Amino acid sequence: MKKVISILIVTILFVSNIQAQKKMIFPPNLKKGDTVAIVATARKNIEDNLKPAISWLKNWGLEVVVGSTIGLDNNQLAGTDEQRAADFQEQLDNPNIKAIWCVRGGYGTVRMIDLLDFTKFKQSPKWIVGFSDVTVLHSHLNTMGYASIHGIMPVSSKASEEAKETLRKALFGEPIEYKVPCEFMNKYGTAKGELVGGNLSILYSLFGSPSAIDCSDKILFIEDLDEYLYHIDRMMMNLKRNGCLESLKGIIVGGMTKMKDNEIPWGKNALEIIQDVTKNYNIPVIYNFPAGHMADNRALIFGKQVTMEVNDIESKVVFE
Numbered sequence: 516m517k518k519v520i521s522i523l524i525v526t527i528l529f530v531s532n533i534q535a536q537k538k539m540i541f542p543p544n545l546k547k548g549d550t551v552a553i554v555a556t557a558r559k560n561i562e563d564n565l566k567p568a569i570s571w572l573k574n575w576g577l578e579v580v581v582g583s584t585i586g587l588d589n590n591q592l593a594g595t596d597e598q599r600a601a602d603f604q605e606q607l608d609n610p611n612i613k614a615i616w617c618v619r620g621g622y623g624t625v626r627m628i629d630l631l632d633f634t635k636f637k638q639s640p641k642w643i644v645g646f647s648d649v650t651v652l653h654s655h656l657n658t659m660g661y662a663s664i665h666g667i668m669p670v671s672s673k674a675s676e677e678a679k680e681t682l683r684k685a686l687f688g689e690p691i692e693y694k695v696p697c698e699f700m701n702k703y704g705t706a707k708g709e710l711v712g713g714n715l716s717i718l719y720s721l722f723g724s725p726s727a728i729d730c731s732d733k734i735l736f737i738e739d740l741d742e743y744l745y746h747i748d749r750m751m752m753n754l755k756r757n758g759c760l761e762s763l764k765g766i767i768v769g770g771m772t773k774m775k776d777n778e779i780p781w782g783k784n785a786l787e788i789i790q791d792v793t794k795n796y797n798i799p800v801i802y803n804f805p806a807g808h809m810a811d812n813r814a815l816i817f818g819k820q821v822t823m824e825v826n827d828i829e830s831k832v833v834f835e
Contacts, residue, residue: 539709539818541662542613542640544688547576549613552606553669554582555593557648558621560670561586565618568669575683582606585618592623599623600630608635613642614686619670620647625717628655628726636661642686644668646812647740650713653817655726657711662818665713665736665806673810681814691834693813695805697827700790704799706765707822710815710834712736719750722757730759734821737789738769738807744781744788747774751792760793765823766800767832770807799825801832 545551551572553565569579584602587594594602606612617624628651643652643663653663666682667674684691711728712718715737721727739747754760771785783791786802793800801823805811820835 538660539662540640540660541818542642545577545613545642545686548578550578550580550611551614551616552580552582552609552612553585553616553618554599554602554606555584555587555618556599556603556627556645556652557593557617557623558591558619559588559593560618561588564672565669567672568616571679571683575687580606580612591621592626593618596623596626596630600627603627604631607631607633607641610639615641615643617643617645617649617652617668619668620645620649620714622648624648624651625720625726628652633659644682644686646738646806647714647808648717650717651721651726653713654711654718654721654728657728657818658726662816664814665817666814667812671810671812675811677805678810678812678814685814685816691814691816693805693832695801695803695830697825697829698802700786700800700802701825701830702793702798702800703825703827704765704797705822705824706734706799707820708732708734708764710734710736710767710817710819710821712767712817713738715739715747715750716742719753722753722759730754731762732764733762734765734767734823735759735763736767736769736804736806736815736817738771739785740770740772740808741775742785743775743777744783744785745777747771747785748781748783748788748792751789755792760796763796763798765798766793767804767806767823768800768802769804770809770812772808799823801825801830804830804832
């Protein structure tokens, strides 16, 4: 009996080690002539507002397909869950589509994620691009072992030239390195690990589901929009209590935009809340990184190894 138990333990450890060493799969870099599909996975997009984004893609030498969900109107959503899933599935299964660019965020991607079949995607991976509510897809893909791009979306008409250019670099596989001025709240240090994350509210809502990210030895990026300050505290406490924070190698905090407070103030702003919850962890932290709900929303490649260096002069994030 002891021998059987020993064999089982060795087998479990072996399998765990294999899983730990599993490498992230990266879709092929885009090249001129490739086709990008624009689809809606959440909030509806019924305005005639895609011309600037299509122009960006055309200028990069890419072709564009507009999905059937663009223009659908189902209250807040771009059609029913089944319609949004069917459009996304069509682009997933089409080998001629090399990237799927989600048109906007809002809410609704989580309602269709379990309707998707990634079988053909695994045979021919492609880049999934977007931010905010698209964090559902980023997290789900990460659990499957596939990289994705957190970046501006087609309706980001006020996106900075830097944000557009970094998305182009990410899609075409060009080197990405960010240097930003030091913030007084930063926690100094150096770390290296796989970048994961996205919208804090979405990450929080996914814990306990099959789409929840594994924080172990990762560098976590978080951002959010239009949340009450006590909600930020609640979500950060959740990350702490479920063990996510203690297993991280570093944290990158993007925009905490348009935060709200109650009539009786919470007493800390969003960055101070994050600082308070993370202060006892000996890891580097970057605050006010240019990514999130802002014009200067720099592209991030989730699943890629990054090195972060934080000192009293600047913060540097380098993608391998």
